[in-house]
Amino acid sequence: MKASTELRPPLTARAVPYLPLGVLAALGATLAYVFRLPCRTGAWNNQVSTYTNFCYTDIYPLYFSRQLSSQNPYFAQVPFDQHIEYPVVLGEVMQAFSWLARWIEPIRGVRDPAREAAQAVWFYDATVVFLGICLVAGVLLMAAVAGPTRRWDALWYALAPSVVLAAYINWDLVAGALSMGMLLAWARRRQALAGVLLGLAIATKFYPLMFVGALFLLTLRTARWRPFLVTMGSAVAAWLVVNVPFMVLAWDGWRRFYVFSQERGVDWGSPWLFFQTKGWPVLGEADVSALGVASLAVLCLGIAVLTLAAPRRPRLAQICFLTLAAFMMTNKVWSPQFVLWLVPLAVLARPNWKPLALWQVAEVWYFFAIWLYLLSQPPLDRDDLGIGDDTYFTAVWGRVLTIGIMMAFVVRDILRPHKDLVRRGDLDDQGGGVFDEAPDRFTLAPSVR
16 A cells, blocks of 8 residues: 555646646636626626627526525525525525625615625626636546546536536536536545535536436446445435525425426426427427426436446446436426536547537527527517527527437447447546446346457
8 A cells, every 4th residue: 555655646746637627627717707798797687788798697686586685595584486496505605605795895774776786796706706616626527537548528618618608697517516526536436425425416406316317227237236325325414414404494495496396387498398389289288397207207218228238338427418418308497507517428428529519509509599589588579689489499409409419429339339439448437436347247138348
């Protein structure tokens, strides 16, 4: 043990290869900030100006509409539908920066709209700095997960056009950093830490829950049950630690996210909106919540069969990507910032620039299309500035089609492992942790190595 420690390069030497990636990620974070400058300097309180400048962000409106400017969003004495509609870690991140903004720009006595606006700008700036740090952290963590041979693939997460455009719409980069941290901890075989980060990620945004299925399927194939159970136990414990206080002390504020998610109707970006808008029989009239769950279950069943029947055990990133992409495509909401969830996993699953570039074109088109479409919708009804249904839905289906193409390529790589770029050089799964080089214990087809 002592000899191996002495041979290990010092921390500074190991950090040097990551410095350029960190600088480029900081550049991406800065470009995202510059892109939204029109809203920072005043357009945010005018919908037409916000949409024509393509700089919309949830950060400003939620600061006022969810009581962040005056009190804790979960404990606020307000009607149920005005509580914050996010899990507790994200809500308290928002609360922390509202405290900072109120400390920098205090308002005492008579209400002063100018001071309130200045306070909101401080809230926005502080939040964006934090989200930029999360982006840099996520890029560096992704590079570490990818391993030395694929480290530079993380540039996609740092500078992809869709990332720059969507970075500060919402707080999704917080969950992205936690998710990448979880994957790195798992890759380094630190299961307890991986579980804690997974639990915190799920308590920030709900989508990391899909990674549980990926871990379970590969555990089923390899029979590495102890690491899996340690990770799941740690995840549940971490989730309970941050949630139980709010469940006990602020029940209505805590459950608002779960009730909102269940009752929310079909929203922008979802393919289900196309069927409803066009009045398709059955698909346009069915209960979308039930239909979405059913379609997701069918896709997940297919992923499960693929995982267990593939000639060689799939890589963890491949299954995480497939399950998350399936969730996004069947969900009743598909906001433009959801691209931040998928970019790092898409690259880790299949770092081939052609399908990734095609997908980026579709995401960029959707980003501009949604704001132009909202201009033509009530209450604005600015048909002279916006686009109609048919044009908008080309952008919706463009995302579905290009992500479907990437999923098909990942499936092909799983069925034909020699096509997998990441496995060249006799590598197995550098990000797989205990799955790396693990023999099969349960499959639906003979393993071929």
